[in-house]
Every structure is written in structure tokens, then in C-alpha cells.
Amino acid sequence: MSWSLRRALPADLEAIMAIETAMFVSDAWSPAMMAAEIEGAHGYYLVAQAEDGGVDGYAGLQAPQGSGQADIQTIAVVERARRRGLGRTLMLALLNEARRRGATEVFLEVRADNPGAQALYVSLGFAEIAVRPNYYQPDGVDALIMRLVVPDPQVSLA
Secondary structure: OOOOEEOOOOHHHHHHHHHHHHHHHOOOOOOHHHHHHHHOOOOOEEEEEOOOEEEEEEEEEEOOOOOOOOEEEEEEOOHOOOOOHHHHHHHHHHHHHHHHHHEEEEEEEEOOOOOOOHHHHHHOOEEEEEEEEEEHHHHHOEEEEEEEEOOOOOOOOO
């Protein structure tokens, strides 16, 4: 299975929302919220397009140019595409864009009951810095706030 990453377009909203509502049953974003994020001036949203043309994942970043900070807003990968590196690929693409926009820190929030996502973020260099109690509603699940100090790009002379 392989994917191509591309910028999300307003035309992708239906496919993104199908994933959003399937994965985040109790706290999915509304179509209006997602559309505003995709089209926002400071956003950078990607979709992972499968070989068959379907969307198997998406991820979003808010990073005003030159602000020094960025926030991972969301990331989701459909069940059939999990554990194949797609989440990591999406995250790396967002981190590269954050760096390009001048971010030296990237923040995200993750559900305390999602150890798989937490492990991915830790493997990318994120560290837990705080907890927001009962953040995810209506489930009452805590959010772990994580931060990455953006590393300098690796230079190869090969």
C-alpha cells in the first residue's frame, strides 16, 4: 500500500469528514470547523491519497509564518492503513512545514487514553509538558499537552 501526500482542498472535505466522524465519534469536528481549518490563512492540511484515489488519512497544522510556534491540530489514519508508517509520514510532513514557516516549537494535544499516538509523538521527539483535565468532551478524557523543540534539519554532503 502506498500513498501520495498533497494539500487538502475544499473538495476533500467530504472524505475528511467521513474519517473524522468514524474515528472521533464523540468529539468530531463539525464540517464548518474543518472547512475553516483547511481554508485558513495559517493552516497547512494534508491528505494521504491511496492508489485507488481514496483518502486514507489527513493531518493539519496551524503555523503563522514567523511566529516561532506551530500547533498540530489533527491527524487521522483509517484502520486499514494503520501500522504502515502513514501517521509518521504525515507528522514528518507537518514538522517540515512548521520548520519552513520558522517554527522553533511545535505543540499538540493527545488523548490520555491513546497510547499508540503518544508513542508516535514521543518517538518523534515530543515531550509531555502539561495535562488538561477532562479536555475531551463528552468523554471527560484528559489531554496531554506535548511539545517538540524543532531540530535543525539534517544536512547530508553525500
